[in-house]
Amino acid sequence: MGKLTIAKSRAITEPGMYHDSPTLYLYVAPGGSKSWVQRITIDGRRHDLGLGGFPLITPEHARRRAAVNRLEVADGKDPLAEKRKAKAPTFKQAALKTYETLRPRWRNDKVAKNWMQQLDRYVFQRFGNMRVDRIGRADVLSILTPIWNTKPETARRVRRSIRSTFSWCQANGFVDINYAGEVIDGGLPTMRALRKNLRALPYQELPEAIETVRASGASRAAKACLEFTILTACRSGEARHAVWSEIDLDERLWTIPAERTKIGREHRQPLSEQAIAVLQDVRDLQDDSGLIFPSPYKKGNPLSNMALTKVLRDNDLADRATVHGFRASFRTWASEKTNADHAVMELSLAHTVGSSVEQAYARSDLLAKRRRLMDQWGAFATGDTAGKVVQLHA
The missing domain is CATH 3.30.160.390 (Integrase, DNA-binding domain)
Incomplete structure (x- = not known):
């Protein structure tokens, strides 16, 4: 009593x-x-x-x-x-709150605009006014299934936006299950297979892809390493095993030792301002190993060869892009959007140029010209100069 x-x-x-x-x-x-x-x-x-x-x-x-x-x-x-x-909000109310949370992470206004437009066009009419705790698997599938194969790129983006909204709802205790996550995988149609040699992301989509990766829940090391790999057009292993002693921040230069290059020779890679910004952002991750992008799970070890692929997979990018494919994205962009010489483009990818005799007489790695190209690539990839034709003067 x-x-x-x-x-x-x-x-x-x-x-x-x-x-x-x-x-x-x-x-x-x-x-x-x-x-x-x-x-x-x-x-x-x-x-x-x-x-x-x-x-x-x-x-x-x-x-x-x-x-x-x-x-x-x-x-x-x-x-x-x-x-x-x-007290659960409607899906539209939750989406607006999610947008407010994610917006500061997006440096590209186009990403923010597309995020809301996709929800407005495909989702809000279906369950925008429903309370989030009353939305189920069937509701999400009813939106994604009709466009999963007819508009695959759009479907992935819509799913990503719904998933982000449900993640916000989970974090705030409004729902227990994210019905745009793995729980619906078995209910979606089989995605039409893409030929492997096409799995290089069209360069036009790269700024949005980078923004998506930045805003994702992947580890800081993995996100930064993937962006650095893209901005330098290097091979994944070269970035994952990179150490601070190879970097000259003042000269904006990354010197990759011969034993870590595919061509078996030391390679000097110029770094754009955007690539330098990535490095500055992860300075606090440095440990005794000297690795720039150390594994968050195994102290003193580099990221695994699957770490960057997982970032793509978790952000619905893996079925249309591979980590190595970003080198092809760079090469296509350089060919179509700049007047760079063939040798400049190839050396930027750390490819050998010319015959063994020609290589023996070559005394320059065209660093100055490659620097201009990589500066333009960094600006383009992060959304600063999308759509512009770049004139690279000697």
């Missing part, structure tokens, strides 16, 4: 917390209003749960509510979670 009766509760006027029974208190506010509060421990943390105002909620009624909550906690449940779900 509790300490407080209706009469005693009415008689209390001094502001404060008044104990009634296990975990239950009557709270008297400075203004005189009274309400029931349950102080309960959930997952090792104390929480105050509001149980309603007095006198509408009587002491006996408040005790029953408190008892139900105590039983739920004893059974491993979270009464707070149920209260949060009862």
